[in-house]
Amino acid sequence: MTNINFKSVVIIGLGLIGSSLARAIREKEVSKTIYGIDINEENIKKCLNLKIISKGEKNLEDLKEQTDLIIICSPLSTYKEIFFQLEQYLNQDTLVTDVGSTKMSTIRDFEELKNNHHIKFVPCHPIAGLEKSGPEYGFAKLFENRFCIMTPKNNDQNSIDQIIKFWNSLGMEVQSMDAEHHDRVLAMTSHIPQLIAYSIVATASELESHLKEEVIKYSAAGFRDFTRLAGSDPIMWRDVYAKNKEAVLEMLGRFTEDLSTLQKAIRNNDASYLEKTFSSTREIRKVIEEIGQAGTFDPTESKKTK
Amino acid sequence: MTNINFKSVVIIGLGLIGSSLARAIREKEVSKTIYGIDINEENIKKCLNLKIISKGEKNLEDLKEQTDLIIICSPLSTYKEIFFQLEQYLNQDTLVTDVGSTKMSTIRDFEELKNNHHIKFVPCHPIAGLEKSGPEYGFAKLFENRFCIMTPKNNDQNSIDQIIKFWNSLGMEVQSMDAEHHDRVLAMTSHIPQLIAYSIVATASELESHLKEEVIKYSAAGFRDFTRLAGSDPIMWRDVYAKNKEAVLEMLGRFTEDLSTLQKAIRNNDASYLEKTFSSTREIRKVIEEIGQAGTFDPTESKKTK
Numbered sequence: 001m002t003n004i005n006f007k008s009v010v011i012i013g014l015g016l017i018g019s020s021l022a023r024a025i026r027e028k029e030v031s032k033t034i035y036g037i038d039i040n041e042e043n044i045k046k047c048l049n050l051k052i053i054s055k056g057e058k059n060l061e062d063l064k065e066q067t068d069l070i071i072i073c074s075p076l077s078t079y080k081e082i083f084f085q086l087e088q089y090l091n092q093d094t095l096v097t098d099v100g101s102t103k104m105s106t107i108r109d110f111e112e113l114k115n116n117h118h119i120k121f122v123p124c125h126p127i128a129g130l131e132k133s134g135p136e137y138g139f140a141k142l143f144e145n146r147f148c149i150m151t152p153k154n155n156d157q158n159s160i161d162q163i164i165k166f167w168n169s170l171g172m173e174v175q176s177m178d179a180e181h182h183d184r185v186l187a188m189t190s191h192i193p194q195l196i197a198y199s200i201v202a203t204a205s206e207l208e209s210h211l212k213e214e215v216i217k218y219s220a221a222g223f224r225d226f227t228r229l230a231g232s233d234p235i236m237w238r239d240v241y242a243k244n245k246e247a248v249l250e251m252l253g254r255f256t257e258d259l260s261t262l263q264k265a266i267r268n269n270d271a272s273y274l275e276k277t278f279s280s281t282r283e284i285r286k287v288i289e290e291i292g293q294a295g296t297f298d299p300t301e302s303k304k305t306k
Numbered sequence: 307m308t309n310i311n312f313k314s315v316v317i318i319g320l321g322l323i324g325s326s327l328a329r330a331i332r333e334k335e336v337s338k339t340i341y342g343i344d345i346n347e348e349n350i351k352k353c354l355n356l357k358i359i360s361k362g363e364k365n366l367e368d369l370k371e372q373t374d375l376i377i378i379c380s381p382l383s384t385y386k387e388i389f390f391q392l393e394q395y396l397n398q399d400t401l402v403t404d405v406g407s408t409k410m411s412t413i414r415d416f417e418e419l420k421n422n423h424h425i426k427f428v429p430c431h432p433i434a435g436l437e438k439s440g441p442e443y444g445f446a447k448l449f450e451n452r453f454c455i456m457t458p459k460n461n462d463q464n465s466i467d468q469i470i471k472f473w474n475s476l477g478m479e480v481q482s483m484d485a486e487h488h489d490r491v492l493a494m495t496s497h498i499p500q501l502i503a504y505s506i507v508a509t510a511s512e513l514e515s516h517l518k519e520e521v522i523k524y525s526a527a528g529f530r531d532f533t534r535l536a537g538s539d540p541i542m543w544r545d546v547y548a549k550n551k552e553a554v555l556e557m558l559g560r561f562t563e564d565l566s567t568l569q570k571a572i573r574n575n576d577a578s579y580l581e582k583t584f585s586s587t588r589e590i591r592k593v594i595e596e597i598g599q600a601g602t603f604d605p606t607e608s609k610k611t612k
Contacts, residue, residue: 186527189528193529204494206564215494215495222503231588234584238577252565252569259505277508281504284511
């Protein structure tokens with residue numbers, strides 16, 4: 001596979017994902033130059049210090065350079081404003097993609113503008129992340145062997161091909177999907193698990209204080225897995241639930257029904273129902289491990305640097 | 307710290323925890339001889355092949371040796387039968403402990419018998435585990451820097467001291483707690499997270515088949531964290547919900563209330579409530595990392611041997 005080769009790319013939003021992209025693009029030599037845009041100057045400074053961008057600006061208009069590819073990596077609530085800025089800014093054909101977790105809203109936001117035909121926007125969602133936020137936590141390997149879902153809408157084949165090559169160059173496998181379908185799948189694989197994690201950690205944080213201290217102390221018993229997710233960026237997730245409301249409420253309904261059934265089984269001492277349910281879920285874990293999407297959990301603290 | 311030194315110990319139940327104990331006891335030279343009891347001959351064979359036990363029997367009575375310490379590592383539903391066997395078997399003072407996840411039920415089961423005053427039973431719960439089951443997945447370091455909760459009931463100080471030394475020798479910090487309190491804390495840190503993980507994976511496994519395949523494929527988005535827990539031993543967990551019913555139902559009630567509140571906030575587009583909740587949960591994660599109970603999650607598959 002030959003890598004794609006850009007003269008320059010612009011990353012808008014230098015958080016965990018944006019900075020990881022900068023690292024991966026540099027490592028894989030996908031672009032000679034990488035520019036970064038972030039309203040937070042601290043993030044720009046960090047990325048300059050890390051030498052993963054060659055120039056950083058607070059606003060796109062300050063950049064004063066046209067570019068081959070722009071990747072939007074900021075919270076979903078900023079998209080409208082960013083599309084507006086792109087409208088003003090671009091005066092040559094430019095590939096644009098994003099990493100947002102909801103795609104119907106992304107396409108809606110884009111379609112409200114699109115008077116500037118230089119914008120070649122192919123909506124994407126690389127399925128990769130970590131609960132940490134901020135450029136200091138990014139790393140180039142984040143995208144390797146992970147899927148990137150593309151939800152093209154009225155795109156020319158050339159733009160699509162270029163975007164596929166781009167993600168491939170970072171080690172991702174690109175899958176095309178209808179935006180509505182994407183939002184339902186992700187509601188189940190991502191938005192609901194995340195909401196539940198937030199919810200149970202919130203429940204714990206409202207416990208009587210002595211009980212709460214012990215819940216934290218003995219969290220290695222299972223609770224800690226939820227706290228990892230619940231450590232994620234609050235702004236990013238607030239936006240996800242605003243933008244994917246319908247699919248989230250539908251899947252949440254299914255989940256609470258199933259949880260009520262388990263609750264009733266516990267109340268009624270229905271041990272055989274519990275055992276049957278608990279056995280059926282093992283299969284799914286096995287498949288996820290087999291297809292190499294499980295990640296690696298080390299129950300010790302041995303790799304910690306401190 | 308000087309290690310405790312037994313002539314022989316017997317481990318009843320050679321699963322993940324039992325076999326990890328055997329490895330740790332051997333590595334830390336806590337006992338000259340380690341015997342294993344398991345109704346599953348396959349487990350005995352595996353442990354003999356791994357050279358972590360020196361003799362294995364299906365039943366305690368076949369062992370024909372008295373011992374210094376017996377550790378019960380089998381599912382909670384087997385405890386009554388095991389206590390009955392111990393009653394028959396022991397003819398000299400013997401320390402007995404266990405690793406069970408519920409302590410009220412353990413003490414109830416024990417108190418139904420206790421005619422044989424040679425049994426010096428100190429109920430314990432080492433807070434350490436992994437979603438895998440079977441002796442092949444065990445490892446000695448599982449207990450290092452983790453807490454062990456002890457819930458003594460009418461024990462002599464000498465037995466308590468010995469048991470504390472035993473867990474200390476494996477690298478654990480022992481904390482004493484009332485059994486009822488233990489069961490409430492663990493309902494929150496362990497039994498509820500586990501039930502929720504089972505529940506959401508069950509919800510996913512009942513989706514229309516094309517949706518289900520995609521949920522598995524794109525599980526790296528968050529869902530995979532739940533599948534890890536949901537890969538745990540079904541028998542062990544079936545027993546936990548039977549034995550800790552009241553505390554589980556209480557904590558489950560609190561959780562579903564909080565989840566309903568979040569659901570309503572999504573329905574009503576209450577972005578500021580969501581952001582506030584999602585920010586509050588970050589603190590708990592931070593504390594868990596600071597006290598060294600977080601484990602280490604690697605989002606890549608890099609350490610996989612296959």
